[in-house]
Amino acid sequence: MSQKAKAPKGKRGASESKKSDTSQEENSNTKSLNPKSQEKRKPQENKRKSKVISDASSGETSEGSAKKKMMQEKKDFDVDGFSENIKKSRLSVATSVSDFKFNKKRVRLVSSEENLKDAALGIVYWMSRDQRVEDNWAFLYAQRLALKQKLPLHVVFCLVPKFLEATIRHYGFMLKGLQEVAEDCKVLNIPFHLLIGYAKDVLPNFVKEHGIGGVVTDFAPLRVPLQWVSDVSERLPKDVPLVQVDAHNIVPCWVASIKQEYGARTIRRKIHDQLSQFLTEFPSVVAHPYNSKLKAEPINWDNCYASLEVDRTVKEVEWAKPGSKAGMNMLHSFISERLKFFNSNRNNPNSQALSNLSPWFHFGQLSVQRAILEVQKYRSKYKDSVDSFVEEAVVRRELADNFCYYNKNYDKVEGAYDWAKNTLQDHAKDKRTYLYTLEKLEGGKTHDPLWNAAQLQMVHEGKMHGFLRMYWAKKILEWTSSPEEALRFTIYLNDRFELDGRDPNGYVGCMWSICGIHDQGWAERAVFGKIRYMNYEGCKRKFDVAQFERRYHPKKLAS
Ligand SMILES: Cc1cc2nc3c(=O)[nH]c(=O)nc-3n(C[C@H](O)[C@H](O)[C@H](O)COP(=O)(O)OP(=O)(O)OC[C@H]3O[C@@H](n4cnc5c(N)ncnc54)[C@H](O)[C@@H]3O)c2cc1C
Secondary structure, three states: OOOOOOOOEOOOOOOOOOOOOOOOOOOOOOOEOOHHHOOOOOOOOOOOOOOOOOOOOOOOOOHHHHHHHHHHHHHHHOHHHHHHHHHHHHHHHOOOHHHOOOOHHHEEEOOOOOEOOOOOOEEEEEEOOOOOOOOOHHHHHHHHHHHHHOOOEEEEEEEOOOOOOOEHHHHHHHHHHHHHHHHHHHHOOOOEEEEEOOHHHHHHHHHHHOOEEEEEEEOOOOHHHHHHHHHHHHHOOOOOOEEEEOOOOOOOHHHHOOOOOOOHHHHHHHHHHHHHHHOOOOOOOOOOOOOOOOOOOOOOHHHHHHOOOOEOOOOOOOOOOOOHHHHHHHHHHHHHHHHHHHHHHOOOOOOOOOOOOHHHHHOOOOOHHHHHHHHHHHOOOOHHHHHHHHHHHHHHHHHHHHHHHHOOOOOOHHHOOHHHHHHHHHOOOOOOOOOOOHHHHHOOOOOOHHHHHHHHHHHHHOOOOHHHHHHHHHHHHHOOOOHHHHHHHHHHHHHHHOOOOOOHHHHHHHHHHHHOOOOOOOOOEOOOEOOOOOOHHHHHHHOOHHHHHHHOOHHHHHO
């Protein structure tokens, strides 16, 4: 095809976003998947920017309008009203993604080929990290291409029956979420194909057999999914372009920064400066108008579940219902019940103040961007809480993606800064007062009742309170024979029991606690050196430790 704009390739650290989206005309016939080749205008996704949208507490004086406002607020707080308002917001920005000015900085070309071949029979969205239909920039981008080319759209998910240390707790959550995706796709006339095996072994064949013209995928910064993308890219037919869309971060990882950032203070401004450009409303995925001869094979989800080769001793949890709808309900309950306490109580494990959204964020069943758009509406009411939530869910979370993407040793002591490696080395031979095996730790059988309670909260509920995760990991450094062993045990336990495990946030959380990543040096002491220390007395000053210990006492859990 005629248009041949140069595209930066999807290499680590490449300055993908550096060149401006300059001169190409918006052309409905273009067959280029290269984001740089498609639009002439500056990205401007949406007339509604990320400003605070409602202010429930300002400007009303008359009794009548106050009452009206209260009624409206009540309706908005109702879970159905909440979902309805979100649907309306999506429709208000565009009738479909083809009428929408997609910000191409979210997209980068992975393959060397950028143009769709003639006579292509469809577009594939290879879903991986972002397992949802709505509020998913990768899905939207794939539909946009398919609509422009008047082609059918397919969603493909490649299911590996075994993945690192994942257990049925993780797989069960994921599969039930995917089942909802498949049902939603069916309603939208978009076949959902569940392929069993590694993407490199099954996806290229699928593409070849069915004449697929282009593949869109989402983005994860961890080494295994990066490898999957690279393997698929090598094995796809040379005339099939592959593009990647960061559908997980609000400011795409490669745009937020082109290097490993030192800490929150160095990435915060970079992210906030770009938020207004990226924190915009999403259009809806529409019923796809182009039918495919290729139908989705019916999926027997029970057989699929039964055939998984995973550890089934770590049970699924009751409180976290899988799927995007349940994620949206959790977001609604956070906004209506807990947001007001988020700033003041989020370090109190006895308080219900956290969002509890991490499992849905991790599996991509809920978009962080959606959560921020909704939470921000309450900024005039709960300014400190909303600002703290943005700091955690945007700045800290995107910092974690940044670290894992640019540091290949993101889960090893070698990945730490020199000051931290040196100080840990200086104290490697310090005497440890307690030494525990992995089995003792796993069973929550240490001398410290708070640590045991935190461990048992994680084992039984699949989610340890955020404040305690720091204390928990730091004690593992104190009670094991080396920082390397501490990191290994911590990551193993975290990824085995936390429903949100195997996430960049988790690797960074463990590295922060044990190796001082994104932190500074503190007063030197035994074992820790200059790594920040936490202790039981400090926890007692923050919250009612005894109450927490009673709640997760082994006898209580057994009854
Ligand atoms: C040792 C250790 C292990 C951790 N393991 C994981 C993990 O496996 N998976 C995981 O998602 N998070 C992990 N975290 C980060 C954090 O503790 C969790 O994201 C948070 O507790 C999840 O609960 P929530 O959704 O209710 O959080 P909220 O406090 O409601 O925060 C909202 C969102 O902000 C993000 N966030 C919050 N705190 C952090 C943080 N410190 N760093 C980066 N992002 C953050 C998360 O996406 C979270 O869902 C870990 C932290 C530590 C110290």
